[in-house]
Amino acid sequence: MKLITAVIKPFKLDEVRLALADVGVQGLTVTEVKGFGRQRGHTELYRGAEYQVDFLPKVKLEIALDDAQVSRAIDAICKVARTGKIGDGKLFVTDLSQAIRIRTGESGPDAL
Amino acid sequence: MNRNNNLALLLGKRELGHGRTLVSLLVMLAFMFLPLLASAQEAAAAAPPAPVPNKGDVAWMLVSTLLVIMMAVPGLALFYGGLVRSKNILSVLMQVMVGFSLLVVLWCLYGYSLAFSEGNAYVGGLSRLFLNGVFDPATGAFANAATFSKGVVIPEIVFVAFQGTFAAITACLIVGAFAERIRFSAALIVMVIWFTIAYLPVAHMVWFWMGPDAYTSADVVADMNSKAGFIWQMGALDFAGGTVVHINAGVAGLIGAIMIGKRIGYGKEAMPPHNLVLTMIGASLLWVGWFGFNAGSALESGNFAALAFLNTFSATAAACLSWTLIEWALRKHPSMLGAASGAVAGLVAITPACGNVGLMGAIIIGLLAGVVCFWGVTGLKKLIGADDALDVFGVHGLGGILGALLTGVFNNQALGGPGLVTDWVTASVGSAPIMAQVLIQAKAVLITVVWTSIGSFIAFKVADLLVGLRVPEDEEREGLDTTSHGERAYSA
Numbered sequence: 075m076k077l078i079t080a081v082i083k084p085f086k087l088d089e090v091r092l093a094l095a096d097v098g099v100q101g102l103t104v105t106e107v108k109g110f111g112r113q114r115g116h117t118e119l120y121r122g123a124e125y126q127v128d129f130l131p132k133v134k135l136e137i138a139l140d141d142a143q144v145s146r147a148i149d150a151i152c153k154v155a156r157t158g159k160i161g162d163g164k165l166f167v168t169d170l171s172q173a174i175r176i177r178t179g180e181s182g183p184d185a186l
Numbered sequence: 187m188n189r190n191n192n193l194a195l196l197l198g199k200r201e202l203g204h205g206r207t208l209v210s211l212l213v214m215l216a217f218m219f220l221p222l223l224a225s226a227q228e229a230a231a232a233a234p235p236a237p238v239p240n241k242g243d244v245a246w247m248l249v250s251t252l253l254v255i256m257m258a259v260p261g262l263a264l265f266y267g268g269l270v271r272s273k274n275i276l277s278v279l280m281q282v283m284v285g286f287s288l289l290v291v292l293w294c295l296y297g298y299s300l301a302f303s304e305g306n307a308y309v310g311g312l313s314r315l316f317l318n319g320v321f322d323p324a325t326g327a328f329a330n331a332a333t334f335s336k337g338v339v340i341p342e343i344v345f346v347a348f349q350g351t352f353a354a355i356t357a358c359l360i361v362g363a364f365a366e367r368i369r370f371s372a373a374l375i376v377m378v379i380w381f382t383i384a385y386l387p388v389a390h391m392v393w394f395w396m397g398p399d400a401y402t403s404a405d406v407v408a409d410m411n412s413k414a415g416f417i418w419q420m421g422a423l424d425f426a427g428g429t430v431v432h433i434n435a436g437v438a439g440l441i442g443a444i445m446i447g448k449r450i451g452y453g454k455e456a457m458p459p460h461n462l463v464l465t466m467i468g469a470s471l472l473w474v475g476w477f478g479f480n481a482g483s484a485l486e487s488g489n490f491a492a493l494a495f496l497n498t499f500s501a502t503a504a505a506c507l508s509w510t511l512i513e514w515a516l517r518k519h520p521s522m523l524g525a526a527s528g529a530v531a532g533l534v535a536i537t538p539a540c541g542n543v544g545l546m547g548a549i550i551i552g553l554l555a556g557v558v559c560f561w562g563v564t565g566l567k568k569l570i571g572a573d574d575a576l577d578v579f580g581v582h583g584l585g586g587i588l589g590a591l592l593t594g595v596f597n598n599q600a601l602g603g604p605g606l607v608t609d610w611v612t613a614s615v616g617s618a619p620i621m622a623q624v625l626i627q628a629k630a631v632l633i634t635v636v637w638t639s640i641g642s643f644i645a646f647k648v649a650d651l652l653v654g655l656r657v658p659e660d661e662e663r664e665g666l667d668t669t670s671h672g673e674r675a676y677s678a
Contacts, residue, residue, distance in 0.1 A: 118458060119517055119519070119521065120458050120459055120521075120523055121523060121524075121527060121563040121564065121567075121577060121580075122563050122564040122567045122568065122577075122580075123457075123458070125456050125458055127456075
């Protein structure tokens with residue numbers, strides 16, 4: 075099993091969710107995060123106080139998948155989340171050693 | 187005989203015999219007494235019945251008072267609240283609401299007496315302690331307070347209430363300077379001491395006088411003048427409190443900010459406003475409420491209330507505009523905080539001017555206030571170097587000084603102003619030479635600045651000695667809401 079962690083631009087969330095459903099991915103977890111890579115931040119001015127804001131709002135998805143689905147899911151996410159401009163985000167794949175469905179107690183790929 | 191004949195001639199009658207002499211004598215006597223009769227009627231007319239409040243004036247003044255209360259809670263509270271970090275918003279709301287409440291009570295107990303009763307040129311007396319005499323339960327009589335028109339009065343209770351809101355909200359303005367690090371008990375102690383030794387005397391000096399009905403003839407003028415406040419006697423013009431409220435609080439705020447020291451992380455950590463929506467709501471409530479503050483300072487419903495009203499409207503709009511435009515030009519983005527701050531700056535500057543300047547003068551004052559106070563919160567703030575967290579000096583102090591000085595300029599009838607009363611016996615109006623009046627205004631500003639600097643220093647010093655001005659560092663880091671008040675404003 076694998077865990078995909080993808081940080082994308084917030085407005086891309088709906089498209090990515092639909093694209094994942096199309097390739098058979100059932101569930102995902104979404105968090106609102108802040109981050110930056112090469113994308114520049116901006117300056118905010120409040121009366122006399124100037125703030126350089128480096129962090130930009132992003133959305134993080136965490137998806138637990140069977141090994142077989144991983145490459146299709148990666149393709150779906152990247153194709154849909156890409157705008158071609160700096161700040162599109164990054165996707166990480168990590169090994170998932172265990173997964174459990176809490177309601178039934180199923181474990182392993184059956185839990186996904 | 188000769189007299190009768192003359193009388194007969196006067197009356198156009200023929201020469202009379204003895205029988206008619208008695209009648210003529212009686213008629214003559216009657217005519218002699220006629221002037222006495224007439225003068226008796228004149229005497230009755232010379233002592234007119236005591237003036238009675240007009241229902242329209244009372245209704246307007248009660249509404250004005252309500253509007254100023256709304257300026258404090260929630261207006262000022264939200265304006266300041268949105269500007270601080272979310273972990274501190276409740277502390278600001280508390281300092282305003284509880285401070286306001288505390289001072290209204292003290293106003294009723296002794297504040298009103300020390301500000302608005304006869305004492306000396308610097309402070310009032312104790313004749314109205316516990317509001318003694320304002321209402322007499324034995325007779326059911328309600329005392330009256332003078333306005334600026336002869337023969338026009340309002341119930342003194344109304345005047346007490348109206349002025350009480352002024353005293354209370356002025357002290358709450360200072361909250362902005364020491365926000366996010368002051369100990370709650372210290373805030374209250376500062377407000378009480380400052381109210382007593384700085385606000386009350388300045389209010390007395392600028393606004394206390396014997397009223398227009400005391401100026402009955404030329405020979406009482408000098409005596410009546412001598413009973414008035416020191417700054418009033420100088421001839422300074424301050425319609426609704428440029429000196430008493432804004433310069434007073436602005437300087438107190440600056441002194442407090444210097445004495446309490448900077449917030450932890452100031453200049454290094456980000457501490458932007460956490461909710462500018464609340465700040466905008468607060469600024470809007472301040473604008474609407476300020477019509478009560480300014481137009482209500484006419485003390486009656488009528489032409490000068492109307493003048494103050496429109497001036498408060500136009501100057502504020504002009505200042506909002508000028509701050510927005512200058513920010514747009516200099517910093518690329520016209521901001522909500524700028525627009526709201528501009529409006530408040532205009533309101534501050536027009537406060538001493540509203541009933542004292544003409545309609546175009548008000549707009550000029552507003553345009554200048556937006557620009558000058560923009561500098562006050564940017565360039566000047568950097569120069570001074572203190573952490574006046576919510577720019578009490580930059581907006582209220584500087585705006586108040588600007589407004590007070592420009593009142594001296596635009597009061598002049600040659601510049602469209604209404605002029606001033608040159609003789610309260612006849613209520614005749616004229617204009618002082620502009621430079622002369624500006625000089626008087628400047629002196630009033632200077633006296634206020636010096637008096638309140640000393641008073642503020644004492645207030646903050648005593649609070650520091652009694653309880654300590656600041657909260658401990660870890661409490662400041664965690665936030666005053668949880669550590670001082672045991673509450674969280676936002677559950678998320």
